Amino acid sequence: xxxxKSASIVIIGGGVSGCAIAWNLANRGIKDIVLLEKDTLAxxxxxxxxxxxxxxxxxxxxxxxxxxxxxxxxNGNEILGYERDIEFEQSGYLIVAANExxxxxxxxxxxxxxxxxxxxxxxTPEEAREIVPLIDxxxxxxxxxxxxxxxxxxxxxxxxxxxxxxxxxxxxxxxxEVIGIEVKNRRIESVETTRGRIATNIVVNAAGGWSKAIGAxxxxxxxxxxxxxxxxxxxxxxxxxxxxxxxxxxxIYIQQVPHGSIIMGxxxxxxxxxxxxxxxxxxxxxxxxxxxxxxxxLKTANVLRQWAGHYCMTEDAQPIYGPTPGVEGMYLACxxxxxxxxxxxxxxxxVSEMILGEPLTIDVSNLDVGRFERRxxxxxxxxx
Amino acid sequence: xxINTGVPTREQIERRLPSPERRARGPYAMVECFQEIPCxxxxxxxxxxxxxPMGDINEIPMIDHDRCTGCGxxxxxxxxxxxxxxxxxxxxxxxSVTIPYExxxxxxxxxxxxxxxxxxxVIGDAIxxxxxxxxxxxxxxxxxxxxxxxxxxxxxFNLIDDKAVSDATSLKxxxxxxxxxxxxxSDDDEIILCRCEGITLRTIRDLIREGYTTVDExxxxxxxxxxxxxxxxxxxxIAAEIxxxxxxxxxxxxxxxxxxxxxxxxxxxxxxxxxx
Numbered sequence: 101x102x103x104x105k106s107a108s109i110v111i112i113g114g115g116v117s118g119c120a121i122a123w124n125l126a127n128r129g130i131k132d133i134v135l136l137e138k139d140t141l142a143x144x145x146x147x148x149x150x151x152x153x154x155x156x157x158x159x160x161x162x163x164x165x166x167x168x169x170x171x172x173x174x175n176g177n178e179i180l181g182y183e184r185d186i187e188f189e190q191s192g193y194l195i196v197a198a199n200e201x202x203x204x205x206x207x208x209x210x211x212x213x214x215x216x217x218x219x220x221x222x223x224t225p226e227e228a229r230e231i232v233p234l235i236d237x238x239x240x241x242x243x244x245x246x247x248x249x250x251x252x253x254x255x256x257x258x259x260x261x262x263x264x265x266x267x268x269x270x271x272x273x274x275x276x277e278v279i280g281i282e283v284k285n286r287r288i289e290s291v292e293t294t295r296g297r298i299a300t301n302i303v304v305n306a307a308g309g310w311s312k313a314i315g316a317x318x319x320x321x322x323x324x325x326x327x328x329x330x331x332x333x334x335x336x337x338x339x340x341x342x343x344x345x346x347x348x349x350x351x352i353y354i355q356q357v358p359h360g361s362i363i364m365g366x367x368x369x370x371x372x373x374x375x376x377x378x379x380x381x382x383x384x385x386x387x388x389x390x391x392x393x394x395x396x397x398l399k400t401a402n403v404l405r406q407w408a409g410h411y412c413m414t415e416d417a418q419p420i421y422g423p424t425p426g427v428e429g430m431y432l433a434c435x436x437x438x439x440x441x442x443x444x445x446x447x448x449x450x451v452s453e454m455i456l457g458e459p460l461t462i463d464v465s466n467l468d469v470g471r472f473e474r475r476x477x478x479x480x481x482x483x484x
Numbered sequence: 485x486x487i488n489t490g491v492p493t494r495e496q497i498e499r500r501l502p503s504p505e506r507r508a509r510g511p512y513a514m515v516e517c518f519q520e521i522p523c524x525x526x527x528x529x530x531x532x533x534x535x536x537p538m539g540d541i542n543e544i545p546m547i548d549h550d551r552c553t554g555c556g557x558x559x560x561x562x563x564x565x566x567x568x569x570x571x572x573x574x575x576x577x578x579x580s581v582t583i584p585y586e587x588x589x590x591x592x593x594x595x596x597x598x599x600x601x602x603x604x605x606v607i608g609d610a611i612x613x614x615x616x617x618x619x620x621x622x623x624x625x626x627x628x629x630x631x632x633x634x635x636x637x638x639x640x641f642n643l644i645d646d647k648a649v650s651d652a653t654s655l656k657x658x659x660x661x662x663x664x665x666x667x668x669x670s671d672d673d674e675i676i677l678c679r680c681e682g683i684t685l686r687t688i689r690d691l692i693r694e695g696y697t698t699v700d701e702x703x704x705x706x707x708x709x710x711x712x713x714x715x716x717x718x719x720x721x722i723a724a725e726i727x728x729x730x731x732x733x734x735x736x737x738x739x740x741x742x743x744x745x746x747x748x749x750x751x752x753x754x755x756x757x758x759x760x
Binding site (some may be wrong): 141384388400 | 705710711714741745749754
């Protein structure tokens, strides 16, 4: 199966972002869109993520992006006409503050979130225990909770976007790798793949961890890097842990998914900065320690599997959206730093608007790639 | 090799046999279960605690033949039809094999049938001496008498009037390796291919037709392989089905990634000694 000789837009990357952008553009009537994926859909960061969706952020921009995305996911099956289920369960996120300093920040966060219409609340440990009876209240000083946060199935969501895009005429090529990008007079001319060449003037770089390599094919340095992150999952259990429980200084996120398994992950700055997706022993030791402290009852649950994926990181842990200075026609949707899955609907909306020159639904002009050179970084502290 | 052909080696079988003294004393259960899968009805159903309790559901059943009476309860509950009751104690040149038999029609007591070995070849005649219906498990146990030299070979039988079946299985074993077709293909779409998650062959086939042609893609959409066995049982079957339906050689089908821990382990196991 060879690729078409030309395309209006070539999207590189079959993760949730690439598929969502493809659908969004096609849904606006754009024809001849091609999406290229070197492996299978959702095989990179999307399919390896923790599958949490939250609106409780510290930076206003992230709150707005997440809010837009949650509104979309609430009607995702209907909008995308999906016959399976994207499994959006709004069972909430309980975020615990390990110390007074964190609690003070949380008060500010809730105030900001409420001002935007995000229904989060600030709780004492006792109030938090009413929501999560298993939690050890001696381990934190305060918490915030938002019932509208929750879980979403990454495989089904990507599948839903891809299927809807294909019905609108998008051609998706799995197992098709980009091996070169032809640039003439600083303008994209074509994309060379393992299945042939596609003439196009517009490329969307949604290649996640590989976005840097794609950028390099056009002679541009995209300031992203990869870092391994690990997760483990237990056997399916009766419903015992309704919301996602998360702690930033605790360095944990843990959630029982609708199927019954409990998924948990953490960050570790000593993790390798390359494409390794092997699993490590240190992670399991640290993870089980934190988990047993906060939720002691889980000690007897059986661990079924651990796995690893990578975050496509930027210096300020925020995404890069928009055109690439120096290469006309290359749009970036990368550097999601661990929250690309939950932001996909907003990503798709905004990148489509940028390509079509329409006004932006949410102003993300400061999330452009130029901010790193200008040293105008936009930090977000509420991340694991 | 068992993994390629479904037929255990002589060595694997001999390791399961009780001592000659025990074999001469009376009927005993022969557990021909060689792969670690999450399955334990034999051990929980034995009225004499002869099948030892499993610390881990994936363990291969171990049997204490001194306690085993050859009653056949385990043979009737084993979902894999992998347990047989052998009786070599008669001493008249014959011996009997009790076989879990889930086909219809059932033979009648006294009927002569064709004795079939583990590879599916007819190797002699046998007389049906007992047909035991179990209301509880609905798996009948059929006991057949064969010459005692065959008792460790015979594991199935064909009815004589069922000529088509008899002919097909009495063909000489082919020398070439078993093809994917014969290794896995089933006409019954409703069989459960992934037992941990309860995914049928029909679901797998529908997904392959839909364009999911790797084991991992099928896992991600359907959960097949995400359960306690971590695709050790269903993974190769799904790969074989992909190969069969897409016409690719099975060697080119990428298996799903295997991850730690190999067996489910409790969270507290990982805490180690240095936890507070």
